[in-house]
Amino acid sequence: MSNTLRPYLTCVRNTLTAALCIQNFPCQEVERHNKPEVEYKTSEELLLNSVLICRNENEKCFIESSINSVRISIKVKQADELEEIIARKFTSFLQQRADSFRVLRRKPVEGYDISFLITNIHCEEMYKHKIVDFVVDFMEQIDKEISELKLTVNSRGRAVATEFLGAFT
Amino acid sequence: RQLPGICTGARPDYASIMASVLSILSQALDVDTRSSPEQVATSYQTVKEAISKTKEAEVDYVLEQLNPMQRDNMMKYLYMGLSTGDAKLCALCLNWHERLTNCAGHGCIIRSLSDKSTPLIPTS
Numbered sequence: 001m002s003n004t005l006r007p008y009l010t011c012v013r014n015t016l017t018a019a020l021c022i023q024n025f026p027c028q029e030v031e032r033h034n035k036p037e038v039e040y041k042t043s044e045e046l047l048l049n050s051v052l053i054c055r056n057e058n059e060k061c062f063i064e065s066s067i068n069s070v071r072i073s074i075k076v077k078q079a080d081e082l083e084e085i086i087a088r089k090f091t092s093f094l095q096q097r098a099d100s101f102r103v104l105r106r107k108p109v110e111g112y113d114i115s116f117l118i119t120n121i122h123c124e125e126m127y128k129h130k131i132v133d134f135v136v137d138f139m140e141q142i143d144k145e146i147s148e149l150k151l152t153v154n155s156r157g158r159a160v161a162t163e164f165l166g167a168f169t
Numbered sequence: 170r171q172l173p174g175i176c177t178g179a180r181p182d183y184a185s186i187m188a189s190v191l192s193i194l195s196q197a198l199d200v201d202t203r204s205s206p207e208q209v210a211t212s213y214q215t216v217k218e219a220i221s222k223t224k225e226a227e228v229d230y231v232l233e234q235l236n237p238m239q240r241d242n243m244m245k246y247l248y249m250g251l252s253t254g255d256a257k258l259c260a261l262c263l264n265w266h267e268r269l270t271n272c273a274g275h276g277c278i279i280r281s282l283s284d285k286s287t288p289l290i291p292t293s
Contacts, residue, residue, distance in 0.1 A: 007263035
């Protein structure tokens, strides 16, 4: 399974590098407004083709791009119920602190676990290749984090159970 | 001990590749993706079969033989394949995507993203 991890991350990295061709674009409909067009999707001509990169049925990455913003939604691998709960808790922990991440979206897109929104302002303030590095590293690390958390949950549960039930023997 | 092919001087059999996979692939990729959806669907099926039949060592050669127009179309079909979620097809497409980007560059990707008349996520 891990033999597709490297090509999957390379594909996401290449697609992101290409899709992050964004510039400032004030809103066409409303005066003096400047909105990330990928979120509103009001004008067809401002959007690029969205791309769905699947590694398998459970893991995918949805990249939507527009003239001034890019939205990246990730579905992480969740093998069983415990991993689902852990993933949900972990992503909600990150999403509540989305301000400090800057590129993180507070709510994931429908059908995915976590979403990033990168606007032209982020590209002006930060290096584009570093933003791409961040997203790809995130995708790589989140699987490891979730398995680590799962291991600690299981070992803690085992320790607690032994202690508690040891009182009865 | 088996040495890898590159050490023994084994090269892909270019003649047979030309005859089989490359000709089918070139034909399928010459179809303009802006044409009718049925034609695009048939080309997509042909491309899928062709890439699953190509051997590992021949992929780079096949990609180099395509002209820029065909490479752009190839990228579009790869993205269509990646959107399906079928593990085997996705593994193939991811591999080809990496090789094609090395060969054709990021421009190929951005041209497939900006061709709005060809959706990269088939709706059917």
